[in-house]
């Protein structure tokens with residue numbers, strides 16, 4: 001008999017199938033402290049949470065029988081994924097069940113913002129009949145900027161169309177075809193920031209999206225614009241937003257999420273007359289809570305019974321024999337995918353993977369999943385894994401093509417990842433596992449190179465002229481960036497060339513700009529492979 005603990009308030013209807021299963025007993029114990037959970041978790045095979053329970057490493061360690069942790073919702077930020085993976089505990093989520101509900105909340109917030117509903121309500125029930133202070137604006141005819149056109153962002157855009165808004169949308173995976181289908185205009189973050197009357201964000205919180213809207217963006221915004229965040233705290237810089245409202249740039253903001261939840265009592269949003277807030281209620285409807293609980297219960301049952309499952313956030317279902325052969329390549333594959341995506345600017349249409357040498361006669365499917373994970377991870381809601389990476393690529397119209405080649409260009413094994421993107425952009429990275437040397441990147445675009453795929457890399461494209469390396473070294477030295485290793489690749493003397501530098505720490509944005517401004521240098525990008 002399996003035992004499942006439900007440690008957050010989760011819809012009874014949603015977990016009915018778990019409670020009805022004759023091989024499962026369900027205990028509902030909510031509001032437990034970490035210590036209380038640690039004391040009892042050893043009895044359970046499964047744990048079901050929403051967002052209140054923080055599933056720490058200690059809880060996972062104490063869960064000696066634990067096989068699965070189910071998150072009734074999308075974000076798994078409250079679950080220590082590494083610890084679960086290390087202990088072989090499958091973490092699953094329910095990414096689809098609260099999409100519409102969260103979209104509707106974002107829309108409700110946008111409308112409440114446009115018409116000052118919370119402020120007017122408070123005044124009216126306080127006994128003041130004030131019809132002058134709350135002059136609103138219509139949505140009709142306004143431009144809505146949507147950052148993040150995944151499940152929720154796409155639904156918000158559909159509803160905004162029905163309200164007569166025109167939509168500017170940015171998402172690294174939004175292709176021209178999909179934008180056309182969704183009737184939105186593809187735009188850059190800068191276009192959106194400069195032209196939108198309303199902005200709503202629907203991305204995960206990642207290193208790229210953290211403070212994607214901050215002081216420099218507020219400075220160029222349309223005066224009187226309004227901004228909504230029902231995704232994750234931290235995507236919009238909270239303090240810069242308050243400044244932008246106080247200086248008259250932004251007319252108001254509506255937030256469901258905070259950089260720290262719950263926020264401190266003196267958080268500036270909580271007393272600002274132009275900011276409306278809700279306590280992370282995006283997913284809080286009867287329907288969504290039932291949907292996510294049903295989805296997650298079904299998956300928990302499958303995992304406990306050793307049946308196929310989807311939406312696993314962390315665990316690769318790979319047969320041990322295949323695993324043994326491929327495992328040494330998993331990290332290299334993921335890093336190649338990540339490197340390739342970081343040197344690609346336009347929306348990716350195709351991920352082409354070529355396996356050669358030792359890899360040409362193996363079932364490389366699991367490895368391809370790692371490569372696709374590497375390509376997608378920087379752009380999705382934190383939950384890309386080798387179980388769902390192929391599915392996620394498909395949902396974003398990204399074609400994954402795998403070929404095998406007999407030629408290895410002198411290597412015993414070679415993985416070549418080519419990303420084909422909009423506007424005919426094509427980027428290529430190849431890597432190999434060298435006996436005795438480990439993982440190496442051996443080609444970037446048309447240039448042969450030889451670097452370990454790790455840490456902070458600088459990719460500088462330049463013209464092969466004397467003195468360029470010295471200029472780069474001097475500039476980095478002056479800015480206290482230490483170079484650990486350097487590689488220069490070129491096809492012909494005096495032609496286009498590439499410089500790859502491994503540096504000891506992140507390179508500040510202003511240093512990248514200065515690098516790109518040096519003579520004979522075309523571009524300078526930082527690649528992070530941590």
Ligand SMILES: NC(=O)C1=CN([C@@H]2O[C@H](COP(=O)(O)OP(=O)(O)OC[C@H]3O[C@@H](n4cnc5c(N)ncnc54)[C@H](O)[C@@H]3O)[C@@H](O)[C@H]2O)C=CC1
Nearest residue numbers: 075148149150151152171202203204230231282283379381
């Ligand atoms: N307030 C709440 O209660 C809820 C909040 N959420 C949050 O809403 C967000 C969106 O959720 P979904 O739509 O389900 O996720 P999703 O994974 O379907 O969509 C996220 C989209 O963001 C895009 N993206 C990634 N980096 C980007 C960047 N730098 N700029 C622009 N777009 C970028 C991705 O390509 C992807 O299409 C997540 O952060 C999720 O955790 C989800 C449900 C409830």
Ligand SMILES: O=C(O)CCC(=O)C(=O)O
Nearest residue numbers: 050051073074075283284
């Ligand atoms: O369970 C909740 O209410 C939080 C939902 C959420 O933020 C998510 O699903 O990512």
